[in-house]
Amino acid sequence: MQQELTGSHAAALNHRPPRLAALWYTTLGWAVLPMSRTHDGECRCPKGSACPCAGPHPLVPTGPGAPTTNSATVRAWWATWPWAQVGVATGAPSALLVLETSHDHDPELPPTWTMSAGTRSWRFYHHPPTRGLPRPALPDACTVHGEGRVVMVPPALIDGARARWLPGPQQLATLPTPAR
Numbered sequence: 365m366q367q368e369l370t371g372s373h374a375a376a377l378n379h380r381p382p383r384l385a386a387l388w389y390t391t392l393g394w395a396v397l398p399m400s401r402t403h404d405g406e407c408r409c410p411k412g413s414a415c416p417c418a419g420p421h422p423l424v425p426t427g428p429g430a431p432t433t434n435s436a437t438v439r440a441w442w443a444t445w446p447w448a449q450v451g452v453a454t455g456a457p458s459a460l461l462v463l464e465t466s467h468d469h470d471p472e473l474p475p476t477w478t479m480s481a482g483t484r485s486w487r488f489y490h491h492p493p494t495r496g497l498p499r500p501a502l503p504d505a506c507t508v509h510g511e512g513r514v515v516m517v518p519p520a521l522i523d524g525a526r527a528r529w530l531p532g533p534q535q536l537a538t539l540p541t542p543a544r
């Protein structure tokens with residue numbers, strides 16, 4: 365599926381209300397979850413100041429099938445928590461593999477959708493290879509967000525800084541299948 369991420373479109377997505385951003389991500393086939401955030405040092409989830417994981421954790425149970433592309437579910441979640449940040453389940457639920465490196469590192473990856481996460485990291489979004497991870501081809505600095513993980517996407521706050529998409533190519537790159 366082709367989606368623009370160029371110029372004004374990336375900028376608009378970076379500042380879209382979370383509910384609209386979440387719905388837009390589902391049109392990519394990305395499975396989303398509503399994520400908590402802190403306010404004045406307290407988690408905004410129902411546990412409030414007693415929350416042991418204050419910050420961006422899922423607001424719904426996270427069993428298999430919880431991350432969703434269903435627009436009615438997404439609308440209901442953000443009607444309940446309009447302030448919730450948008451998390452995207454990586455791995456099979458969204459057919460996504462996200463590589464993360466520090467800002468001062470150039471991983472020499474194929475051009476793809478790129479996000480600035482917090483003040484220190486780039487995240488590079490890819491379709492996963494069809495078989496295994498091209499681990500030997502990845503730079504040492506990469507953190508891999510794959511099966512069972514959730515990444516925050518704009519308009520999220522990550523480490524106190526606004527996550528933002530960089531204007532870039534229209535399509536996600538597909539990581540190559542490693543040679544055998």
Ligand SMILES: [Zn+2]
Pocket residue numbers: 400407408409410411412415416417418419421
């Ligand atoms: Zn919490």
